[in-house]
Amino acid sequence: MSIIEKALAKKKQRAAEASVDNQHEPGQTADTNSAINTDINASTLNASSPVSQPIQAVADTTTSAAKAKSASDSTAVVNKAHDSSELQNLSLDLHDLKQRGYLVDSNERSKTHEEFRFVKRRVLKTAFGPLKDTLTHSNLVLVTSTLSNEGKTFTAINLALSIAMEQEKTVLLVDADVLNPSICNALGVQVKAGLIDYLLGKTSSLQEIIYNTNIPNLRLMPAGRKHHLTSELLASERMESLANELAERYSDRVIIFDAPPLLGINETQALTSFVGQQLVVVEENKTPLHSLESAISLLNQDRAIGLVLNKSVQTTNLYAGYGYQYAENQ
Structure with missing residues (x-):
């Protein structure tokens, strides 16, 4: 077999191997995507946990601040009423x-x-x-x-x-x-x-x-x-x-x-x-x-x-x- 024929045969063999690989590629791609999606979801969950905690902490802080302000406002109302009685004139x-x-x-x-x-x-x-x-x-x-x-x-x-x-x-x-x-x-x-x-x-x-x-x-x-x-x-x-x-x-x-x-x-x-x-x-x-x-x-x-x-x-x-x-x- 001449060198040209050997080259053509080798090319056909590569084409045949590429065809076989393309037939298995959709399933492999789906599995890969599933794995990638799973990893992303897991990563998202793992990442959201530490992120959500500070958010919750901020929310708690905001709530505490609101409660403190409410308590402060209530105290101010009480003090105002107390001051009113203190300043009440007969x-x-x-x-x-x-x-x-x-x-x-x-x-x-x-x-x-x-x-x-x-x-x-x-x-x-x-x-x-x-x-x-x-x-x-x-x-x-x-x-x-x-x-x-x-x-x-x-x-x-x-x-x-x-x-x-x-x-x-x-x-x-x-x-x-x-x-x-x-x-x-x-x-x-x-x-x-x-x-x-x-x-x-x-x-x-x-x-x-x-x-x-x-x-x-x-x-x-x-x-x-x-x-x-x-x-x-x-x-x-x-x-x-x-x-x-x-x-x-x-x-x-x-x-x-x-x-x-x-x-x-x-x-x-x-x-x-x-x-x-x-x-x-x-x-x-x-x-x-x-x-x-x-x-x-x-x-x-x-x-x-x-x-x-x-x-x-x-x-x-x-x-x-x-x-x-x-x-x-x-």
Whole structure:
């Protein structure tokens, strides 16, 4: 066989082999594609897992952020409501109060104004003057009386109003006469939460029981609900903590407690250890001297003691004499 014939034969053989290969190629291609697709799917799954996790993490982070924002918004709403109660004003009828003898007109000059200014100066001097360092809670002032109906609430309110006229002093008037609350009635306002609610743990903060008024620098803490254990509540550690907080947190203001009468009632004695000043209102020509002596003996002798003579025949309102003394512990 010539070289040409050998070349042609070899070419035919290659063509025949190529034809056989083409017959098997579709099946082989399908299997290859299936394998490739399987690999791609597996690769896609394996690749999507680590990718989907960060996406889920981002989603979780976004959800957490949304929840946090929602919680923050809720907190903001609560705080806003809390601030609203903190800034809530009690509207007092100033015209009616003036007609009933209360010192709501800072521009008025009357004998009653001058008399209370005299009392106020003594109270402020004791609260913030040289005696401050010798008294515990010198800015806490207890106003009481020997017996009922001697004008202690009238005195407590007018003393608070007089102090509120000061340029740099705020006064908090506390209705601590929890047996017979009368400050809110005298001022013509109605509130629910007060001192007893706080002592019972019904309110969580002081801001919930302290109210602003439309008289500048005057704040009010009502007595709150009535309770059968008022003596125990006023003598409790929570009351002591309240007194400490009022004295320290509001060290630049005067806190006046309108307390029950001394004789025959235990509640007032529980308060005498928490305050720095004690004022006893005495009604002229009514309070027996022996009753006054008995009442004074119930006071804390380590605190400042003052006397206010009320319903004097010398004037239609208050004051014929105001005595002040600081009794050393014997």
